[in-house]
Amino acid sequence: MSISRPPHGTGDQPHVSSRALAQRPAPDRGGSESRPERFLYTWQLDALTAWLRCGRRGVVEAVTGSGKTDMALAAIADAHRRGVFVLVVVPTRVLISQWHERLTRAFPDLHVGRLGDSKRDQPEGCDVLVATRHSAANQQPVPDEGCDGLLIADECHGFGGGILRKSLIGAYNERMGLTATLERSDDAIDRVILPYFGGVCFRYDFAAAIDDGVCAQPRVAFVSVPLAKEERFEYIATEQQLVNSRRVLRAIHQMPANFSDFLSAVAHLADHDASEHGRAAREYLDALGKRREIVASSAAKYKALTTLAPTLREAQGALVFTETVRAANHAINRLDGELSIEIITGDTPRNARETILTALRAGEVDAVAAPRVLDEGVDVPNANLGVVVSASRTRRQMIQRMGRVLRRKPPNIGARFVILFAADTLEDPTTTDDRDGFLDEIEAISDDVRIFGLTDINRVGGFLDWTGPDEVRDPIRIDAVHVLSTETDRWDAIHSDTENTNIAEKLERDLGPEAMYARLNYLQWPAASWLHEWIASRVPNTPHGKLAKEVRYLELERPSMPDLAKPKRKKKLLSTGDSPVVIVTVNDGFALSCTGCDVLSERVRFKWQALDQTVECQCSGW
Numbered sequence: 001m002s003i004s005r006p007p008h009g010t011g012d013q014p015h016v017s018s019r020a021l022a023q024r025p026a027p028d029r030g031g032s033e034s035r036p037e038r039f040l041y042t043w044q045l046d047a048l049t050a051w052l053r054c055g056r057r058g059v060v061e062a063v064t065g066s067g068k069t070d071m072a073l074a075a076i077a078d079a080h081r082r083g084v085f086v087l088v089v090v091p092t093r094v095l096i097s098q099w100h101e102r103l104t105r106a107f108p109d110l111h112v113g114r115l116g117d118s119k120r121d122q123p124e125g126c127d128v129l130v131a132t133r134h135s136a137a138n139q140q141p142v143p144d145e146g147c148d149g150l151l152i153a154d155e156c157h158g159f160g161g162g163i164l165r166k167s168l169i170g171a172y173n174e175r176m177g178l179t180a181t182l183e184r185s186d187d188a189i190d191r192v193i194l195p196y197f198g199g200v201c202f203r204y205d206f207a208a209a210i211d212d213g214v215c216a217q218p219r220v221a222f223v224s225v226p227l228a229k230e231e232r233f234e235y236i237a238t239e240q241q242l243v244n245s246r247r248v249l250r251a252i253h254q255m256p257a258n259f260s261d262f263l264s265a266v267a268h269l270a271d272h273d274a275s276e277h278g279r280a281a282r283e284y285l286d287a288l289g290k291r292r293e294i295v296a297s298s299a300a301k302y303k304a305l306t307t308l309a310p311t312l313r314e315a316q317g318a319l320v321f322t323e324t325v326r327a328a329n330h331a332i333n334r335l336d337g338e339l340s341i342e343i344i345t346g347d348t349p350r351n352a353r354e355t356i357l358t359a360l361r362a363g364e365v366d367a368v369a370a371p372r373v374l375d376e377g378v379d380v381p382n383a384n385l386g387v388v389v390s391a392s393r394t395r396r397q398m399i400q401r402m403g404r405v406l407r408r409k410p411p412n413i414g415a416r417f418v419i420l421f422a423a424d425t426l427e428d429p430t431t432t433d434d435r436d437g438f439l440d441e442i443e444a445i446s447d448d449v450r451i452f453g454l455t456d457i458n459r460v461g462g463f464l465d466w467t468g469p470d471e472v473r474d475p476i477r478i479d480a481v482h483v484l485s486t487e488t489d490r491w492d493a494i495h496s497d498t499e500n501t502n503i504a505e506k507l508e509r510d511l512g513p514e515a516m517y518a519r520l521n522y523l524q525w526p527a528a529s530w531l532h533e534w535i536a537s538r539v540p541n542t543p544h545g546k547l548a549k550e551v552r553y554l555e556l557e558r559p560s561m562p563d564l565a566k567p568k569r570k571k572k573l574l575s576t577g578d579s580p581v582v583i584v585t586v587n588d589g590f591a592l593s594c595t596g597c598d599v600l601s602e603r604v605r606f607k608w609q610a611l612d613q614t615v616e617c618q619c620s621g622w
Contacts, residue, residue: 064403160188
């Protein structure tokens with residue numbers, strides 16, 4: 001894909017004719033390997049338009065498997081045309097390799113550098129730099145002086161920690177966050193992520209992705225298993241601890257009724273309240289963790305896996321999701337001998353991991369079991385069966401797991417899920433108390449959902465013997481050919497070398513400047529026209545310029561937190577940031593100074609008084 005700057009303003013540049021465009025190769029309707037070169041899905045173009053409308057700042061929240069990376073590649077191509085340096089910050093070393101491969105394949109003419117995983121490239125030596133969060137935080141790679149920068153943060157929900165927040169570098173005036181779900185259990189979304197990116201500019205869920213034909217619609221089987229006598233006894237004992245703590249917590253004014261929101265409020269109290277409310281919250285979370293461990297390690301679940309072995313063996317790639325390495329090993333022990341299965345953990349060497357995933361992709365391995373490591377940040381083959389041994393109460397994690405299996409499928413390949421749950425426990429989807437709201441989402445998007453018990457578990461295979469639809473809805477792919485063929489009357493001006501401001505302004509009024517810019521600059525045209533340059537002058541490069549007050553981000557649905565009965569006393573810090581401070585002389589007095597940003601505290605008369613001051617650190621530069 002050539003992304004050299006188009007020859008704007010030349011009098012002898014070639015016409016862009018519909019005939020010339022029609023002679024281009026038709027879009028590849030197969031996999032996503034070549035998609036960035038040829039087209040964008042409708043949602044991707046809409047997301048880029050929304051991001052542009054927000055001054056090239058915002059978080060794009062789109063479910064796993066919908067094509068966030070392809071969308072980001074279009075933004076990177078446009079940034080390079082404008083002379084903007086691009087930094088892609090990723091959570092893991094594995095993702096450095098994946099992004100580097102995608103970038104070099106999409107942009108063979110660019111120098112794509114790497115920072116992290118033993119690579120030490122710097123901005124001055126490359127066009128695009130891919131870095132891990134830790135490497136970006138420690139080394140602070142910034143664009144060359146006088147050059148604008150675009151920072152793309154993959155899995156941006158994980159950038160809230162004290163050190164990791166430093167990888168969100170203030171020197172980049174264009175900012176794009178990518179995530180499947182912008183959720184955290186702490187306050188980092190409000191404290192770190194939204195202040196940096198501005199807000200969520202676009203949201204794309206499974207319902208929309210399935211309706212568009214971008215993702216596959218699943219069939220879901222819930223399988224109920226009983227707890228053993230000893231497990232039930234331990235579960236009941238832990239349940240009593242939860243009941244006692246819940247009684248205190250539910251009585252607190254403003255506690256949310258919804259269970260997911262209730263958990264967020266409990267975590268808030270546990271972290272910040274020093275009264276009996278905070279103590280009850282901590283006891284509740286401790287008991288909740290013990291209870292989850294009991295149901296996650298239920299022996300009956302692994303017996304059920306043996307019965308399901310033929311279904312896993314006959315699938316076109318199966319993923320077994322667990323919460324712990326121990327649980328994954330239990331799954332391996334039960335299924336080994338019944339089918340070819342491998343395990344991937346956080347300690348699995350990268351080469352071994354790639355070998356296993358390649359074997360799964362080739363059909364040489366029937367299934368892979370993994371504890372959370374496949375939930376995000378790993379390029380998982382297009383499996384069509386997922387088995388959840390222990391369902392997470394985290395909506396973000398469940399969306400990541402669903403996305404691994406719901407990637408778009410060809411006709412007659414059905415996406416299937418099996419979710420094992422311990423009956424009459426927190427996992428039970430039939431309970432009305434503390435029901436996980438994500439279960440409602442699964443049911444809403446599924447082709448069919450059924451619940452099976454051990455007495456009819458042999459029927460699960462027949463229920464999942466589903467080949468999916470005979471015809472798969474083809475998502476709308478937008479490229480230059482599509483634009484001209486569907487909006488011919490509007491785009492007549494692009495055939496002419498003669499600039500006609502009246503036609504351009506009418507097109508701008510019909511579409512809006514951002515949508516017009518998106519069609520001309522995020523899609524691949526065989527040649528540039530005067531219209532490309534005209535619209536570029538209408539959409540300023542500088543984010544949050546005069547239109548900053550008009551930016552409208554999407555609302556985040558978050559519960560209101562209950563008031564703290566007794567706020568915890570905060571540990572006195574000399575600095576609000578992570579950089580060290582020093583005492584400096586200021587006029588006739590003394591003050592603290594942050595060594596990272598040189599911000600001073602209030603001046604005091606005596607040196608010993610300076611140690612009682614606090615520096616409001618601004619190292620983030622946001």
